[in-house]
Structure formats: C-alpha cells, structure tokens
Amino acid sequence: xxxxxxxxxxxxxxxxxxxxxxxxxxxxxxxxxxxxxxxxxxxxxxxxxxxxxxxxxxxxxxxxxxxxxxxxxxxxxxxxxxxxxxxxxxxxxxxxxxxxxxxxxxxxxxxxxxxxxxxxxxxxxxxxxxxxxxxxxxxxxxxxxxxxxxx
Numbered sequence: 771x772x773x774x775x776x777x778x779x780x781x782x783x784x785x786x787x788x789x790x791x792x793x794x795x796x797x798x799x800x801x802x803x804x805x806x807x808x809x810x811x812x813x814x815x816x817x818x819x820x821x822x823x824x825x826x827x828x829x830x831x832x833x834x835x836x837x838x839x840x841x842x843x844x845x846x847x848x849x850x851x852x853x854x855x856x857x858x859x860x861x862x863x864x865x866x867x868x869x870x871x872x873x874x875x876x877x878x879x880x881x882x883x884x885x886x887x888x889x890x891x892x893x894x895x896x897x898x899x900x901x902x903x904x905x906x907x908x909x910x911x912x913x914x915x916x917x918x919x920x921x
Contacts, residue, residue, distance in 0.1 A: 776822045776862060777806060798858045805829060823863065823904035830859045867906045875901050876915050888921040 787796040883893040
C-alpha cells in the first residue's frame with residue numbers, strides 16, 4: 771500500500787490538532803490547507819506532492835523574511851511566533867540533503883545538462899530543481915550552481 775499523500779497528511783494533522791485542542795498548531799496547519807486550496811482553485815488543478823511542497827516552501831520563505839524584519843525591529847515576540855511556524859512547516863519537508871549531497875546533485879545537473887558557462891544555468895537549474903526541490907534551500911543551491919559555472 772502506498773503512503774498517504776502530503777495533502778492527506780496535512781488534513782490528518784489538522785484533525786489531530788483539533789482533537790488535541792492545540793490552537794497554535796491548528797492555526798498553522800489551516801494556513802497550509804488554505805494556501806493549497808487557494809492554488810488549486812486559482813489554477814483549477816489538484817496539487818500533487820511536489821506542488822504541495824512548493825507551497826510549503828514558499829510559506830517558509832515568507833516567514834523567514836518576516837523573521838529578519840522582526841529581528842531588525844526588535845520584535846522578539848513576533849520572531850518566536852514566526853519561528854514556531856517555520857519549525858512546524860519544515861516538518862512536512864522531506865529529509866534535508868547534506869552539503870555534500872547538494873554538491874553531488876549540482877555536479878550531476880551540470881553533467882546532464884552539458885552546462886559549461888553561466889549562459890547554461892537555466893538548463894542545469896531545471897534539472898537541479900527536479901532532484902532537490904523540498905530537500906534543500908534552492909536559493910543557496912542556485913548560488914552554488916552559479917559559482918560552479920563561473921558566475
């Protein structure tokens with residue numbers, strides 16, 4: 771039997787949070803569900819696991835940006851709230867890759883795409899994204915790929 775989809779896991783976690791009366795967790799999970807539904811309605815599609823991961827990663831990125839702004843404003847109370855949400859959201863991401871694994875995937879993407887310069891970055895990045903999406907910070911992976919291609 772196959773494992774439940776990521777969307778099903780989010781729904782089950784929401785029910786569990788309701789039963790446990792864990793309002794903080796429930797609020798964050800409802801935000802995930804809302805973001806998934808919004809994208810499904812906007813695009814008239816059913817999201818698969820990789821698309822759900824992209825939604826969750828975008829939510830994490832937004833919160834990390836908020837954390838940086840709250841830290842510079844000295845709002846530690848809001849930093850803590852956002853960090854809790856980031857921690858919960860990251861629980862839905864697959865096991866993160868090590869630096870060495872990311873470097874190996876970058877080398878693989880360069881080899882497969884035949885990239886030789888920064889002009890070929892798009893092709894290599896597309897391959898890298900397929901292999902590493904949700905398992906590493908794509909912004910830093912992109913920067914490392916760019917450096918490898920001499921950018």
